[in-house]
Amino acid sequence: MARTTSDIVIDAPAATIMDVIADFGSYPGWATGVKAADVVDAGDGSRAKQVHFILDATPIRDEYDLGYTWDGNTSVSWSLVEKGSMLKSMDGAYILEPVDDSSTRVTYQLAVDVSIPLLGMLKRKAEKVIIDTALKGLKKQVEAL
Template identity: 65%
Template sequence: MARTSGDIVIDAPADRVMAAIADFEAYPRWATGMRTVEVRSVGANGLAETVYFELDASPIRDHYTLAYTWNGDRSVSWQIAEPGEMLTSMDGAYTLEPVGGGGTKVTYQLRVEVSIPLLGMLKRKAEKVVVDAALKGLKRHVEAAGD
């Protein structure tokens, strides 16, 4: 199955963008619909391996745990470790690429499966809304922290 993707340029270096992505405790302040985010386990690199989420983004209200794989300041990917009641599968990735002037192009890919039947077109539209909101929220969060 294809992933939904989007990208945005953030006026900050990749290490600062990746630090914001790895700061899960801050997600409820900038990630739409995130009510609770708790790191459940940390790897030898000091980064989260599994993270528990409580999501309240109408019409989806659920809780689930994701497992993360980190690749320096270049990318992070995840997949569902413990599905929720509605979210049965989720995988995605952030890929960071330096651009001129000290900025970073961030590409977000996401694929979600839910327990309720949705037409493919509606599911992709919902994924696109999530991707766009996450990228815009990340941009605002990172750029505000740099001011």
């Protein structure tokens, strides 16, 4: 499954950005379309292992669970562990790389497969919109701290 990728530079250290990414309860406030994000499995207690999402991002309305793998403040990846009615698969990652002492490049990779037929071009365009919206929301949330 091909991944769509985009990146953004955020004026904050990687640890601050990763703390915002790991704060799933705040997602409805900054992640467009996310109506709820509830931790199902807290893992070791510092960062969630499984999260249940309620998404309302027209045309996709769905509920699903993502499983997370954390690598310190360098990256986090996820995949669909409990399918929804529309989502058949979702694999993604945030990769954080320091630019300088106060800035970090955040790369977002995403591959989504839905149960409704979509042309590859339309699916990649939808992934690009999701990624760009998420990166802008993340940047705004982090830099507002």
